[in-house]
């Protein structure tokens with residue numbers, strides 16, 4: 001599969017402590033997409049699902065006693081663009097007791113219909129919360145956690161999480177061993193610029 005990056009621990013991409021995978025490649029091309037670098041299906045890094053599952057398993061084991069992982073978040077890019085391998089990663093996460101949040105620029109109805117991407121059903125089956133719908137510039141809003149426009153929906157496909165579990169938007173800034181700075185999370189751009197300047 002093609003990914004942009006992953007983090008082994010995050011508190012800014014859904015409830016609790018989460019392993020997060022940003023997939024690479026998105027055919028939806030929403031005007032105003034805030035992750036345009038993740039649209040190119042030829043970009044990113046290739047990793048086979050066995051390696052990704054091993055990384056997830058290592059993260060689960062290493063954080064077991066300190067700050068246990070509670071979930072896996074799949075975002076993009078478009079996770080349903082490569083649904084089959086991600087479904088196997090998500091199934092492993094659920095076997096280990098993690099909940100799974102999957103973002104998509106498609107609607108739930110489209111993913112269940114005849115034109116759905118291949119193996120969409122497999123990924124839906126191992127998704128606890130589906131956050132669906134394309135980003136729409138004319139409905140742009142950061143009032144709700146993790147989504148950029150008012151049309152996007154939180155669909156609770158199982159009872160493992162509810163809306164009350166989601167915290168307000170926040171940023172996470174990590175300084176890597178090589179000195180590079182990584183930022184993830186969600187919020188107003190002016191807040192982020194203030195943080196970076198500080």
Ligand code: SF4
Nearest residue numbers: 026029030033077105
């Ligand atoms: S679905 Fe997401 S990643 Fe794809 S174009 Fe829309 S906003 Fe960008």
